Amino acid sequence: MIAIDRAGPDDAATVLELLHELAEHEDSLRAVRSNTEDWRTALADPSVTVLLAHDGHRPVGYVSGVCQRNLWLGRDLFAMDDLYVRPGARDQGVGRRLMLALAEHCQPDELVITWGARSDNEAGHRFYRRLGATLWPKVAASWSPPQYAAHLATRE
């Protein structure tokens, strides 16, 4: 029996553990810089939503994201960060249930939900299309402080 509940500050360590598993799975563990205290703060912020799936007492997955101001819409949207289901709990509809729980969470405010997926995650793309989402290719860009500092330094 899978139950889904919204995570609070006391779930910080659990959420971070699941995030580490997801990041390791995606070979991007180095990109995780948040610690338990950051998550405790984040989970106390009403704009942050993490829904945890439990099988009895065992956490088996989560979906996370932040409600954010969108300048084109002139209102908020929900920017989903992660959807993760632990290996032992896959192929049982947990991912779909997490997405539908997120939809239920976003429905009262009629929030559009947006996210990015890795280009090579074709199973993920099919999963999202089955839910009725619209997908399109894009280029993501990141400009870090050392990268832009190098250009600021040579400007004059």
Place this chain on the structure above:
Amino acid sequence: MIAIDRAGPDDAATVLELLHELAEHEDSLRAVRSNTEDWRTALADPSVTVLLAHDGHRPVGYVSGVCQRNLWLGRDLFAMDDLYVRPGARDQGVGRRLMLALAEHCQPDELVITWGARSDNEAGHRFYRRLGATLWPKVAASWSPPQYAAHLATRE
């Protein structure tokens, strides 16, 4: 002589006019739902930054975005929305100057700057790479209230 300044609430109409031009150029005018009043509110929000480039009194371009909590980093990053230079002002380095002004704005808090670009905007990709940004292909997804409502309705 190009000057770059941070837009305030009184610049709402100007910013919206430039956004309409950008959206029309990208054939996505229908995606702009914000009005002048939304922009007046947004431009009063310290987490929203719009930098306007002026040639004398004439606005010639802008860069926009929102400082947002990032759950992986455990801190804020700057999510850039738009970079736009009006047709008559192109090829004079205005885009580069806007990006460097944004970098200067983000440098004190050491904010990573992230954004998305259209896959087919190859000139844009080259421009961003010349600035030292890291680019990679991605799939973007959007799930609107009518799309997810259809799935919620059939859940039981």
